[in-house]
Amino acid sequence: xxxxxxFQALADPSRRRILKLLQPxxxxxxxxxxHFAFSLASLSHHLSILKSADLICAERRGQxxxxxxxxxxxxxxxxLIADLLKVTSGEPA
Amino acid sequence: xxxxxxFQALADPSRRRILKLLQPxxxxxxxxxxHFAFSLASLSHHLSILKSADLICAERRGQxxxxxxxxxxxxxxxxLIADLLKVTSGEPA
DNA sequence: TTCATAGTTAGAAGTATATCTAAATATTTA
DNA sequence: TAAATATTTAGATATACTTCTAACTATGAA
Numbered sequence: 001x002x003x004x005x006x007f008q009a010l011a012d013p014s015r016r017r018i019l020k021l022l023q024p025x026x027x028x029x030x031x032x033x034x035h036f037a038f039s040l041a042s043l044s045h046h047l048s049i050l051k052s053a054d055l056i057c058a059e060r061r062g063q064x065x066x067x068x069x070x071x072x073x074x075x076x077x078x079x080l081i082a083d084l085l086k087v088t089s090g091e092p093a
Numbered sequence: 094x095x096x097x098x099x100f101q102a103l104a105d106p107s108r109r110r111i112l113k114l115l116q117p118x119x120x121x122x123x124x125x126x127x128h129f130a131f132s133l134a135s136l137s138h139h140l141s142i143l144k145s146a147d148l149i150c151a152e153r154r155g156q157x158x159x160x161x162x163x164x165x166x167x168x169x170x171x172x173l174i175a176d177l178l179k180v181t182s183g184e185p186a
Numbered sequence: 187t188t189c190a191t192a193g194t195t196a197g198a199a200g201t202a203t204a205t206c207t208a209a210a211t212a213t214t215t216a
Numbered sequence: 217t218a219a220a221t222a223t224t225t226a227g228a229t230a231t232a233c234t235t236c237t238a239a240c241t242a243t244g245a246a
Contacts, residue, residue: 004106011104012234013097016177023181029193042235044194055178063192063243074178081174084109085148085167088116105204122223135205137224156213156222 001054001076009053014038015046019055019069026059026068094147094169102146107131108139112148112162119152119161 009015014036021027021035029047033040047067050056057070102108107129114120114128122140126133140160143149149160 003109007100007104007109010177011100014234016096016100019177023179030191038235039237040193041195041237045234048194060243065193069178069180071178071180074174077174077178078171081167081170084103084112085162085164085170086116087162087164107204123221131205132207133223134207134225138204141224153213156220158223 001073001080003080005049005053006055006073006077006080009049009055012046012049015050018043018046018050018067022056022067022069026066028064028066030064032067094166094173096173098142098146099148099166099170099173102142102148105139105142108143111136111139111143111160115149115160115162119159121157121159123157125160 017035018032021032029040029043032047033043036043047056047058051058054070054073056067058065058067060066110128111125114125122133122136125140126136129136140149140151144151147163147166150163151158151160153159
């Protein structure tokens with residue numbers, strides 16, 4: 001997992017809101033779009049950023065593409081944050 | 094703790110590197126500056142962003158201002174991430 | 187095959203961010 | 217007080233990001 005795309009992806013409030021919306025279950029781009037004022041094209045752009053950061057998965061189901069949280073990345077994200085903010089106090093790594 | 098300034102602050106690789114550099118202990122702006130190619134003014138700008146996000150503390154000591162990690166924010170950050178990425182699966186909050 | 191629906195991609199415009207140099211502020215020393 | 221050191225602030229520039237509209241691709245139905 002690369003830190004930069006991950007932190008970058010989380011830096012936008014709309015993208016964090018997308019993650020929240022996906023918590024109860026997978027949704028299509030169209031369903032997600034109902035919750036935002038911007039265009040479907042902009043949403044699609046946000047989704048591609050979240051996908052590149054491995055925060056979500058995409059799966060085509062007929063005409064729709066449904067998006068779901070990639071929860072496996074959560075653990076790794078915890079570790080990243082811990083590594084970033086822990087105090088080493090001179091102990092060896 | 095406001096999520097937006099926090100995630101925004103973490104989105105820049107130089108700022109994350111500053112956090113790493115402060116892990117073994119507090120450093121002055123000048124000492125931090127030795128580790129970066131950009132100017133001291135730019136470093137100062139990054140420090141002010143980290144400070145606004147409550148990720149670091151500043152304390153004047155004579156001519157120097159020394160910066161240290163604000164580790165108390167770590168716990169809150171964990172919770173934020175957990176809240177963001179957990180799967181609710183229809184359970185009540 | 188043609189039409190309709192769902193979503194992505196391309197290119198442009200406006201805003202925000204990172205960086206620079208130069209000037210300003212604060213503290214210590216002479 | 218004046219000079220030196222440490223850091224911040226101001227204003228400018230270049231790059232990156234978010235968003236838009238329009239055009240394109242893919243799937244399903246007529």
